[in-house]
Amino acid sequence: MSDASVPPPDFDHSRYERPNKDWICGNTADGCPCRIGPSPRGECRATTECKPQLILQEGEEKGTWKCTRPKEWGGACAQGPQPDGTCCNAIPKCRPSRSLRNRRGLVVRAVIAASVGGLIIALTGAQRDRFINPAPLSARHTGPEFVRMAAGLPGPTGEGCVACHREINSGVSRWGKDAIRAGRTSLRFANLVSTHPKDFSQIDPSCLSCHRASSFHQPDIAREISCSGCHLEHQGPGPMPRVAMERCADCHGDAEQMAAAAARGRAMPAARFAKAAMPGVVLFPRERPAEGFTRVIHSFATDHPEFRVNQPGMRDRNPLLFNHAVHLAGDIPLLNGKPLECASCHQPDTSGAFMQRVTFEQNCRACHSLQFDERNPGMQLPHGDSAYVRAYLRSLPAQYADYAAAKLGITGRTEQQKFVDQQMRSLREKTRSGELLEEQVFFSDAKQGPVSGVAGLDRSGRAKFAGCAYCHEVTARGSAAPEITPPVMPDRWLPHAQFNHSAHTQVHCTTCHAAARSQATSDIIMPTQQSCVECHGPKGGVNAGCSECHSYHNPPPAGWRPPTTQ
């Protein structure tokens, strides 16, 4: 580039350029375009430099031809017109070229043609499904079983899209009609700015064809929602994304919907809401609230109610007498060389999600033996049935004889009888009669009753048998064996929620369960909602979505039918 302020070159300002013309003279590139320029269709219109004019003087017949070349073009030429009146300066013909604007228009038309053509090919060709697929499907909908299912459907299966999008094989015109219909119904403008736009869409029947059992939520639901309202596909490989908390809050945060659900629930028989538990799983007994679960909730951290198990008046109805505080106190003797801790009794199940049920054999006997005779550690009462216990006590001579033979190696009849006599005599000295022994065994609780305990502590401090009533609720039944109320330990304390202990191993048990302060079995020591919010809330930063604990899908009651598509 030259120095600054180079003056513009001279130019014939009588010329007027029209950049919007489609064609320019072919001689433009050489700097000498003709004045007239090409026709609008791009044809060269060059003829001669002028059209000579015939000048006729008075009395002349032939006249004289005069050059009419304009002044800007150099004025009349020296040679003048030909005798026949034609101009002597013919303008050479050229091949007009397209203007920049016209070339740009060509590119525009080419791009439009390429776009339309490419789309027609792509939308009607064999690779159509792959072309319009917005993103890979989740692993659940790409497996061989899924493809096999899709292959069983009529029409080309392509990538298996037809398994969900039944209309995909109907062609572009049908898609257009479907799009217009969707724009007028489920996707009308009002629905785009609504928190409750989840009318059933045409894809729902496809979902329900496989997931029929997952279509039920609650009998009193105010408004059925589309599967795709919560579950998003085409979000990439791997599992489908978790359902966002806001999707639940769409309904549960809406007072109007909750009121409608409560009203519907009130009109329904309670049996409709019965929730079947897994066989063999004991649920914490609770009643359905009068209004159902219709309290308005926006998020777990803000207005989720306290867990019902922790609400005032709730008590653990397990008749077993147990004191967590005593067992976690430091003065408890070591078990296998280790101090007693939560995990000494509470062990996770194979899934790691829940704890195994605590049993006497697995978790209590190691410390709480059923040795009723201080001198014979091997003489253990049976556990589990009061009738067996009574039968055992009423056959003590035979039990001692078996014990002598099996445990002490006394095989001689005379020695055995001698051993039995000695033990029975010793027992009688302590308890005076068999009836009293039975009473002590069943009803002694180490605090009150006939005696403070049957056996007491051994030298190592290990608890010996204190009496059934030490742990159990024992009721006399006249001449029959006393009734021992069976303990009922719930396996699920929060039956409406899921929990996974293995996901919480970084937290100590007592952080959530206030076991160290619990002295009575009736104490509920489940974590409070606020203790969960400590982590599962804005402060803790751990996911606090509803689906962390709750599942939308419930097993439907008998006779229930899925809703139909709108």
Next chain:
Amino acid sequence: MRHRLALRRAVLVTLLVAASAAAAWKFGQVRLLYPRLAYLTGWILLGLMLLLTLYNSRKKLPFLPLLSSRLWLQAHAYVGLFTAVVFLLHLNGRAPSGWFEGVLAWLFVSVTASGIFGWWISRVLPKRMTTAGGEVLFERIPIVRRDLRLQAEALALKAIPEARATTLADFYTREVSAFFAEPQGFWSSLAGSRRRLTALLGSLAETKRYLTAAEISSADRLAELIRQKDAVDFQRSAQLVLKGWLFVHIPLTYGLLIFSLVHVMLVHAFAGGAR
């Protein structure tokens, strides 16, 4: 005038930032609240794109009293930038991974990027063109170039009888004629390279030692013509760029609109809770 333009630009920039911030803030608020927000942002995006294409129609209807073209251009640029913000909101943090959506996104990015490039060069190049001088209409450049060539040839020829020597004419034939014959390197001209000009003027200065007084006057005039030709070459390159970016921006805009309309059809026909 300049002050007014600066003020208007400041107002538009403020409006753009405020609108983008407000849109992003509102989007963050309702992102999870409205399950079908993607459709709403999509319609807004399509509306903005159609509004932007109106600028092209406005250019074709200059006789209509619809505000000044300058104002339309400014609005086109700022609305275009806002459209890019809406596009990001529409994506909602998810990069398109399918073929169709990939092409659609690529078209949008290309149109936006070419628009930003065009806007940038529209601000940078005209200033450089004014500074460089030699301003001339693009369509007139071949004619001006020919005129300069004829003037230079005439100078070289005129020097022969005046000096009775062919030194300047020989120099012209050997060194300068090719320079005047056609436009010089596009990119070097655009970059403002002085290499060729300096070399030519240097050679001419060296040749001057062998010229007579009459020839020196012609040589000075020839140097002036060389500078003008160089300036015209720069004007040509700059104006080609100023016109050339539209060869990307406008055609791809039509492609984008076609793909967008098909996208609208597909997302409605296969609607299933898209978010």
